[in-house]
Amino acid sequence: MIIAIILIAIFLFGIFFYNSLVGKKNQVTNAFSAIDVMLKKRFDLIPNLVEVVKQYTNYESETLSKIVELRTKVAAGNISDAEKAQIDSQLSSSVKGLMVNVENYPDLKANTNFINLQTTWTESEEQIAAARRTYNAAVTDYNNSIMMFPGNLFAGALNFHPVPVLETAAEERRNISAKELFNN
Amino acid sequence: MQFFSLEGNLALQNVLSRMEVERQKIASTQKKGYFFIGGGIILAITGILMGLIGPAIVVGLIPIIYGGVLFYKIGDELQAYKKAYKRDVIGEALRFLDASLTIDPYRGILAQEFIYSQLFSTDPDRYKTEDLVCGKADKTGFYFAEVHAEYKTVTQTKNGTRTEWHDIFKGIIFVADFNKNFNGVTIVRPKDFGSAIGAWFSKNLFSFNNKDVIKLENIDFDKAFITYGTDQVESRYLLTPAMMERILKLNSNSKYSISLSFIESRMYIAFPLNRNYFEAPIFKSLLNPELLNEDITAIKFMYDIVKELDLNTRIWGKN
Numbered sequence: 342m343i344i345a346i347i348l349i350a351i352f353l354f355g356i357f358f359y360n361s362l363v364g365k366k367n368q369v370t371n372a373f374s375a376i377d378v379m380l381k382k383r384f385d386l387i388p389n390l391v392e393v394v395k396q397y398t399n400y401e402s403e404t405l406s407k408i409v410e411l412r413t414k415v416a417a418g419n420i421s422d423a424e425k426a427q428i429d430s431q432l433s434s435s436v437k438g439l440m441v442n443v444e445n446y447p448d449l450k451a452n453t454n455f456i457n458l459q460t461t462w463t464e465s466e467e468q469i470a471a472a473r474r475t476y477n478a479a480v481t482d483y484n485n486s487i488m489m490f491p492g493n494l495f496a497g498a499l500n501f502h503p504v505p506v507l508e509t510a511a512e513e514r515r516n517i518s519a520k521e522l523f524n525n
Numbered sequence: 526m527q528f529f530s531l532e533g534n535l536a537l538q539n540v541l542s543r544m545e546v547e548r549q550k551i552a553s554t555q556k557k558g559y560f561f562i563g564g565g566i567i568l569a570i571t572g573i574l575m576g577l578i579g580p581a582i583v584v585g586l587i588p589i590i591y592g593g594v595l596f597y598k599i600g601d602e603l604q605a606y607k608k609a610y611k612r613d614v615i616g617e618a619l620r621f622l623d624a625s626l627t628i629d630p631y632r633g634i635l636a637q638e639f640i641y642s643q644l645f646s647t648d649p650d651r652y653k654t655e656d657l658v659c660g661k662a663d664k665t666g667f668y669f670a671e672v673h674a675e676y677k678t679v680t681q682t683k684n685g686t687r688t689e690w691h692d693i694f695k696g697i698i699f700v701a702d703f704n705k706n707f708n709g710v711t712i713v714r715p716k717d718f719g720s721a722i723g724a725w726f727s728k729n730l731f732s733f734n735n736k737d738v739i740k741l742e743n744i745d746f747d748k749a750f751i752t753y754g755t756d757q758v759e760s761r762y763l764l765t766p767a768m769m770e771r772i773l774k775l776n777s778n779s780k781y782s783i784s785l786s787f788i789e790s791r792m793y794i795a796f797p798l799n800r801n802y803f804e805a806p807i808f809k810s811l812l813n814p815e816l817l818n819e820d821i822t823a824i825k826f827m828y829d830i831v832k833e834l835d836l837n838t839r840i841w842g843k844n
Contacts, residue, residue, distance in 0.1 A: 375758050464705075471761035478740050478757075 358492070362501050365483040369504055372476040373422075376507075379472045380429055383465040387412040387432070390458050394439065397449035404442075408435050426507075429469075436462065477506045537617045544614070545811045547606050552807050554599040561592030603807075610805030611656065618821055619658065622828060626660035628803070633657050633670035634698050642700075642793040643712055644784045647693050649674035656803045658824065662831040667701035669827050671802060696781075696798035699827050703763075703792040704836045709755035710736065711763055713772070715782035716751045743769040749776060763787050771834050778826070794830070798823075 391405050411432045443450050484503045487496035565588035572581020611630040619626035633654025652674050659668040674693040679686050736753040739760045746769040754760030776783050781797040802823050
């Protein structure tokens with residue numbers, strides 16, 4: 342009788358444990374797709390941004406073409422998530438540089454479309470940051486479950502493996518230097 | 526802390542000296558009232574102890590009734606004095622702080638809005654609110670009011686039922702227009718033992734409502750508060766690392782732990798307090814420069830929240 346109860350308890354615990362791991366893994370996937378959605382939202386801003394800036398400046402064409410090129414790469418699809426993240430960080434720093442240089446073009450700075458784009462861009466930056474933080478929280482939660490006792494005993498056998506958290510790209514950690522941006 | 530000086534504010538000084546006369550009149554009448562009532566009780570007790578029950582009641586009752594009449598007669602004046610204090614003294618002090626600030630002693634934050642804010646999980650059975658202060662700090666509109674919300678418990682006893690009232694919240698609810706657009710609901714509540722267990726359950730076993738526990742990466746913040754939200758990403762969009770630091774600082778500046786909620790583009794903050802603010806003193810002089818300090822400090826604290834939480838920075842497409 343006692344053995345039966347113990348076996349049932351172990352069986353129930355097994356089900357609960359397995360389901361919670363699946364749930365946590367799905368949360369990680371879900372959080373990652375949230376980053377993807379936010380990135381897409383940001384990439385979609387690029388064509389408009391380029392159009393508006395083009396009307397006012399003749400000098401930033403190099404940066405603009407670099408931005409367009411990066412955006413085309415993403416639009417073409419068939420790139421890995423890691424590449425996408427890398428392109429995003431390059432795009433991010435190029436656009437940041439562009440925003441800094443806008444100071445030299447008072448007409449552009451006053452343009453309503455540009456102001457709107459600028460605010461949407463800032464918003465998308467914070468949303469991406471929030472999505473990344475959500476992803477990292479989900480990953481940490483998932484990793485904790487499979488690396489801590491008793492999870493570590495079964496997780497490997499059930500094919501659950503730790504997932505790395507997202508780290509800020511080296512490029513993003515550096516302070517933006519507009520001069521450097523336009524010299525390369 | 527001396528935020529506010531009466532010197533140099535002639536209008537307020539004039540109002541205070543005029544009202545001081547009124548206050549002295551009310552105070553002396555009330556003192557007289559207390560004297561007669563107290564005297565009446567002592568006379569009655571002495572009489573009863575001496576065995577003269579009939580005469581003791583008659584002799585004791587006369588001064589008690591007279592004292593009651595004195596209180597009754599001064600009642601209207603007392604109400605007018607209290608009202609004038611809020612309107613003229615607090616109102617003037619508010620204008621001195623910022624021209625946009627106004628106080629309405631008869632309005633507050635409606636019970637519906639209190640429930641809607643989801644700051645507390647219990648709905649009130651008895652609700653009182655007063656002293657609504659409205660204003661604008663630069664671009665950010667805000668208002669706050671005193672709120673006392675209670676719930677009741679009814680227990681069966683031998684002699685029937687016993688109703689007891691318990692506080693849900695007593696203090697100031699502050700509401701400000703938030704600087705970012707959002708659609709969902711995010712709630713930040715102080716962490717205590719019960720809520721920590723509840724959060725563990727909803728995270729690991731079963732969630733009782735549509736809100737998830739949001740685990741935030743700021744360890745101090747996560748120790749002090751439990752955060753619930755309808756959208757994990759959106760809650761983190763609102764509670765950026767900088768915002769969490771600012772909320773922690775605000776929390777450390779308040780005596781009791783605060784609660785926050787973000788709903789429909791507004792931010793609600795509940796500050797539990799023991800004291801009733803903006804009330805006219807009766808037995809203390811109005812001319813004491815310290816008098817207004819506590820009230821003004823409270824108002825200034827609320828006014829500065831907008832600055833503290835950086836709500837005027839509007840780079841997220843919301844104006």
